[in-house]
Structures are given as structure tokens and as C-alpha cells.
Amino acid sequence: MKIAVGSDHRGFHLKSKLIPLLQELGHDVEDVGTSSAESVDYTDFGAVVAHKVSCGDIDRGILICGTGIGMAITANKFPGVRAITCPDELTAEMCRRHNDVNILCLSADMLGERPIDRMIEVWLTTEFEGGRHARRVDKIRDIEKQHLTESERGCPPSSC
Numbered sequence: 001m002k003i004a005v006g007s008d009h010r011g012f013h014l015k016s017k018l019i020p021l022l023q024e025l026g027h028d029v030e031d032v033g034t035s036s037a038e039s040v041d042y043t044d045f046g047a048v049v050a051h052k053v054s055c056g057d058i059d060r061g062i063l064i065c066g067t068g069i070g071m072a073i074t075a076n077k078f079p080g081v082r083a084i085t086c087p088d089e090l091t092a093e094m095c096r097r098h099n100d101v102n103i104l105c106l107s108a109d110m111l112g113e114r115p116i117d118r119m120i121e122v123w124l125t126t127e128f129e130g131g132r133h134a135r136r137v138d139k140i141r142d143i144e145k146q147h148l149t150e151s152e153r154g155c156p157p158s159s160c
Contacts (some may be wrong), residue, residue: 001124002058006032006045008071010109011064013037014036014116018062021117031059042066052103054078062120068105075103079139079144082137087111092119096126098133116143 003022007015012034021030031121032048034040049061053075061083063071068085075083083103084095087110095101104123106116128134 001060002028002030003124004030004032004052004061005051005063006061006071007034007064007108008042008045008050008066009034009037009039009108010066011042014064014106014108015062018064018120020114021120021126022062025121027124043074046071047078050078050081050083051105052059054080057122059102060124062106062108063103065107066107066109067108068107072103075105079148080141082140086119086123088120089115089122092123093126096123097129100128100137102131103159 005015005019006020015031019031020028030052032052033045038077042063046063046065049063053057061075063075063083063149065071072083072085075081080100082101083105084091084101085105085107086092086100087107088094092104095104101123104120
């Protein structure tokens with residue numbers, strides 16, 4: 001699976017730990033930054049990952065900032081993106097199973113000693129159930145289509 005990972009300065013250290021884990025699990029990982037703990041705006045990195053998911057350049061994304069909230073808000077501005085802030089394994093499982101979430105947003109400051117490795121593994125291996133949940137995700141796509149044209153997506157026409 002192709003996964004893009006991005007963070008702001010507060011998520012930099014957690015991102016540095018997650019990338020080797022993702023690679024060990026056999027995934028193709030693209031690190032979109034940031035590359036240090038120097039202060040940056042989370043929106044810049046959230047937008048890069050979300051754009052890649054929206055245009056289909058990658059399969060999924062992981063974003064990390066202080067709370068994960070700003071990254072989720074930013075990512076959800078892009079068509080086709082379903083991003084959530086994830087605090088635990090159960091949420092990681094259910095967001096995939098019922099909502100086909102394609103961007104996981106993590107808090108660098110509030111997860112504490114929770115088993116992040118296991119949470120990531122659950123999110124990556126849980127399949128979307130489809131069925132009645134697919135109908136609901138399709139309704140989300142319909143809402144996006146009602147409000148955006150292809151040119152407004154920011155993707156080259158051939159990639160959207």
C-alpha cells in the first residue's frame with residue numbers, strides 16, 4: 001500500500017517513529033515533511049497528504065500534529081478524503097470498517113503511552129465492510145460532487 005505521512009513540528013518525532021514501522025509492515029511510504037522540530041503550519045503538510053489521497057496518487061495518509069484536530073479539518077476539505085482524529089484501536093478499526101477512512105490523524109501530545117503501533121496496524125489491516133456503510137459513504141461522495149467541480153478539486157483532470 002502507498003502511504004503518505006506528514007506532520008507539523010509537534011508531530012515530527014512521532015512521524016520519525018512511524019515511518020520505519022510502516023516500512024517494516026511492507027508499505028511504500030512517502031514522507032512529505034516536516035523535516036525538523038522547527039515551528040511550521042500543520043495546514044501546509046495536511047494539504048499535501050490530502051491532495052495526494054484526493055487525486056489517487058497514494059492509497060492512504062497519516063497526519064500528525066499536536067492534537068490531530070487541525071490536520072483532520074484541513075484534510076477533510078479535499079474531495080474523497082475521509083479523515084478522522086484517532087485516539088485508540090477501536091476507533092481505528094471502526095473508522096475503517098464503517099467509514100472507509102483514508103487519512104488517520106494522530107495527536108503527538110495526547111496519545112501518551114497508548115500502543116500506537118497496534119493502532120496503526122489495525123487501521124491498515126481493517127477492511128471496509130461495505131453494505132449499508134457503502135451507501136452512506138456514497139452519499140458523502142454525492143455531497144462533494146454537488147459542491148465541487150473537477151477544476152475546483154485542484155487535481156489535473158487525468159488524475160481525478
